[in-house]
Amino acid sequence: MAVRTRSLFALAMLSGGFSLVSAALFVALDAVDVAFTEAAVGAGISTVLMLGTLALTSRYERAPAHKPWLPLFVVTVTGAALIYGTLDMPDFGDPNAPAMRHVMPEYLERIPHEIGVPNIVTAILASYRGYDTMGETAVVFTAGIGVVALLAALARRRRRGEEEES
Amino acid sequence: MRHHLILRVITKILAGTIMLFAFYVQFHGDYSPGGGFQAGVILAVAFILYGLVFSVETVQRVMPPWLVxxxxxxxxxxxxxTGVAALLLGYNFLDYAALNAHDPEHGQELGILLVEGGVGITVTAVMLSIYYAFVGRTPVIGDEEW
Structure with a gap:
């Protein structure tokens, strides 16, 4: 399915819908935690933030000044490389997949009596991979600080400038 | 959006429900899908929805930018x-077993609860402050312009 439009509002809505569909895809793959995140972040927050950005800029995309052939070529080559990469992936639900054999059996065995949290994903994320999750939280924090420093401070300075002028 | 009666009534009903659901996701994350990250986003959505339908100023009376x-x-x-507390108690950094020396399993549960709470607070606050930062720059759009 292909959609061509220059209306950025429609594009924001479509990307939200796409996120919701991929969340359903994650549910079909039994990755419920990931699906939950995708639905909340992809379909919810990012659509709202995109609409917020739209309100700051224009509603319609300008017609591009150059021909689309070079970008199309780059995208096609990248897509082909990615699809070629998936050919080596193990089958869906394959018990001999590396992800199932490496540390997973040990986690599954240790979590019930070491952590006592029935949701294996939470146990791994928060306890065994606590460092990673702390790093992720720090990344989210840094992103927030960055946006506040760039946008909020600028708005405040501009407002102060207007007050001085008037 | 003064005259959007249905939007305003639905938002008033939904905002509380969304928050309740966010807390369910936060604290039930040990048993079901979900956790601090998802709960944080959902909680932020409740405030953002309220801000979209009413006004940013109304939300900022509840959640002022300095607090966020x-x-x-x-x-x-x-x-x-939580990690440093474990460190000071003589365990490894982020080894939650330190929080309950008699029963490491309970220590782990408590640690996960605290850590997920931290994730939830940060994510809610970051999402809200990004929203505030975007909206704070915007000239208010009239209903007809959409």
Whole structure:
């Protein structure tokens, strides 16, 4: 399915819908935690933030000044490389997949009596991979600080400038 | 959006429900899908929805920007502080077994609860402050312009 439009509002809505569909895809793959995140972040927050950005800029995309052939070529080559990469992936639900054999059996065995949290994903994320999750939280924090420093401070300075002028 | 009666009534009903659901996701994350990250986003959505339908000023009376900005750091500090607490008790950094020396399993549960709480606070605050930062720059759009 292909959609061509220059209306950025429609594009924001479509990307939200796409996120919701991929969340359903994650549910079909039994990755419920990931699906939950995708639905909340992809379909919810990012659509709202995109609409917020739209309100700051224009509603319609300008017609591009150059021909689309070079970008199309780059995208096609990248897509082909990615699809070629998936050919080596193990089958869906394959018990001999590396992800199932490496540390997973040990986690599954240790979590019930070491952590006592029935949701294996939470146990791994928060306890065994606590460092990673702390790093992720720090990344989210840094992103927030960055946006506040760039946008909020600028708005405040501009407002102060207007007050001085008037 | 003064004259959007249905939007306003539905938002008033939904905002509380969304918050309740966010807390369910937060605290039931040990048993079902979900956790601090998802709960944080959902909680932020409740405020953002309210801000979209009413006005940013109304939301900022409940969640003033200074509170949101401090909460961003508070969540991360809660996370790292749990790790440092374990360190001070003579265990490894982020080894929650330290929090209950008699029953490491309970210590782990408590640690996960604290850490997920930290993630939830940071994520809510970051999402809200990004929203505030975007909206704070916008000239208010009239209903007809959409």
């Amino acid at each position: 900005h401090r909460a961003m750091a508070l969540g991360l500090l809660l996370y790292a502080g």
